[in-house]
Amino acid sequence: MYRTIINWFMTRRILIVHKLRTAKERVLHFPHIAYAFWLLPFALVFVSYFLIFKDLPSPAKLSQYNIPQSTKVYDRMGRLLFDIYAQQNRTPVPLSDIPLVVRQATIAIEDRDFYRHRGIDPVRGMLRAVVATITRQQLQGGSTITQQLVKTALLTPQRTVTRKIREIILAFWVELLYPKDKILEMYLNQVPYGGTAWGIETAAEKYFGKNVKELNLAEASLLAGLPQAPTLYSPFGAHPELAQLRQKEVLRRMMEDKYITDKQAQDAEKQEIVFKKTTGIKAPHFVMYVKEQLVDRYGEAIVERGGLKVTTTLDLDLQEYVQATIAAEVEKLKNLRVTNGSLLVTKPATGEILAMVGSVDYFASPSGSFNVTTALRQPGSSIKPVNYALGLEKKIVTPATMFLDVATCFANINQPNYCPHNYDGKFHGAVQLRLALGNSYNIPAVKMLYLNTVQDMVASASAFGLDTIKDSTRYGLSLTLGGGEVRMVD
Template identity: 55%
Template sequence: MQPKKNSIIKTLKLSKKKILVFIFFVAALVASFLFVLKDIPESATIGANNYPQSTKIYDRNGKMLYTFYTTKNQTFVSLDKISENLKKATIAIEDRDFYKHGAIDLRGITRAFIYTVFKKQVQGGSTITQQLVKNSLLTPERTITRKIKEIILAFVVEGVYSKDKILEMYLNQVSYGGTAWGVEAASYVYFDKPVERLNLAESAFLAALPEAPSIYSPFGSRPELGKKRQLEVLRRMEEQKYITKDQRREAGEFQLKFSKIQNKISAPHFVFYVKALLVQKYGARAVEQGGLNVTTSLDLDLQNYAQASVAAEISTLERMNVTNGAALIAKPGTGEILAMVGSKDYFDEENDGNVNVVLAKRQPGSSIKPINYAVGLIKGFTAATPFVDEKTCFPNPGRAPYCPLNYDGKFHGVVQMRFALANSFNIPAVKMLKANGLEAMMATASAMGIKTFEDL
């Protein structure tokens, strides 16, 4: 009986060792898991739409004037406002089984491994959900810890959000190159149109970009690579029955027309005038990151006409050493600004074109006369009140008397107020000012919104 007893004791000792090893292994696994989880971000923040969004300025007819942003040009759009072609193109090239698998795609990982090892063609194995997590919640470093976090969060996100919502968030947050983040910003940057108006060829091109935006950019050194990638997107769309062979051929032959690379701005003086008003009312953060959509009173067609008119007029005055000019068109009755031309050319650095001459302080000249005569009307004068337009000198304490002249160098005798104002005669205007008093005229001007009088 003794040998049997010893055998049992040895077995128990061996079992205890195995149990201890097992417990140690489980403890280490749990500790590692907790270590990974301790810094994991909240998955709820992925759908909070709290990322910075661009503010867009429009004219009165909905034409885009400019987009303000900090580092990312980004505008959220709902899934139903995104081109069906773009949604299908993205799924075809990024995650063909997106609506079939869960957080991770084992078939996709296997397929990517086979293509990489045996066909020497690199394919990604990450799902759209994983890419969303990686882009929105995690840092970009490539480590095992980050990959584990990515997979865990992908499962959490799949448990919280529908597939449509995940696709919507991905399309609104992925980078399309440069400052363009999300499909709406990218659509304007590359094609100068909202994303819902993209055709098949344009959609396939945008879907091609996220893998390597700088390489496939049409503005880069090798734009043919972007075209090649677009054709691959179209091939996969046909392969996955999203489009027909004829649609693939037509889209592949379609001549893409890209926007100019610069960040376009229309009516720049007016746009920055509006921005200053917005910042004053809402703060800089709201303007540059709050995703505001601002419709203004400006008429862009009228603005362009006014800008061209100013430029043409200045060109005829170059012989007189005139290099700049401005114009403001307002709607009578409401004061709405329909056009604001701050200079001949905003981008003319030599003549300080970025300075808004419309807003710059200057001598008012004859533009103050209507206010001057308005004070007279308040005091009981009428449009028919006569003034004697003759040589007149006014006392000027400490200096020589002030003897104004008319623009034509002539005197016109007795004229009514309406005639004096219509012809901008100077002598009747000074007589009106003397009758009103300077303080009364300035008070009326201030009540009308003119707040920039310097001390006299």
């Protein structure tokens, strides 16, 4: 028994020794494998240096900046409409000249733990950024004020993992070199607030025509919300209503962090903000529409500082003519309480925009910059051709098909019957399709949609480019009379 056990152990020992010797012989016969293991750490350091540390800018350069090149927007004849970024207009001010309410608003919306972290916020900001990156397959925000300062002043706008690592390293470095108040001061003097306004002092002058010292809570909360997306949240941009929503969010955050009371927040929301009139821009609604599209495609930094030269389809002569015409017609209708108007002129063959008037006066307060041509509106009878075109395409009708324009009601499940009427309150008997469309009769149009089905018209509208009409279950037969919402530009 013992002999058997001893023999078994001896056999296992011989096998183990044999395997060790074999492995050793392999290493000896293939020395490059051993060298690879030794060189791997050095290779990682070498690669890291070239990817991350090579040409890493010094935080000492934070007081320096390069003047970016403007993006110019021209009309179809090469006439300048606007410099999206004419020059980097910056007036640095010490932190002592910046009101406490401005600092509090900025910290509340951008980085509430600014005075507690050391450059990055792994619990709140970085974790959110990592999760968003994994789930959406793109790098997201989550940056502290220090990181944003580094991005704005020292790094390129590209969104890559390598740049994010460089940003984190530099944020730590900045925190070692500068006290918190100095970092906040540099941030408020460096970040973009839209267009030519870089820094809080220039932003106060651009939007309100005053010094930063004179800003009140309502104005400070509006400005504090701009740096995250200056084009999107600009009160002078294509969506001024978003500036108001962003301001409310800033006030809510300030209230949560006990900087202001609930009453102060409500008073600031209700306070009417008087903006400084912007000049030096032609066809402003169109320019902001173009800028928004450029930002969507290339990003804020490229558009504001990349020196793009953008030739558009706009005809400036026609633009100025229709702008004056709209203003004159609205003035004539004042007694009827008509206060606004908009117009879009396009080239039917290509869809090119020749003129765009989003409101009677872009610079009028409080909502002159709101662009009606890009907003959702009911199209009325202008959508009827989509319905009739579908019937012709399906060969259900021809231009000569007769429709009975008589009193007609359509059954609605669990709802009263739908009984459309014509705009003139009359019935016109038997009419051909071409006459029904030409005279915009409602009853024949509803009958045409009944034959086409709402589902098929929604699909046809989408094929035409009317992508705001999507879910067929939301619409009924009134869709052909303008029951959905579309954008004029579509």
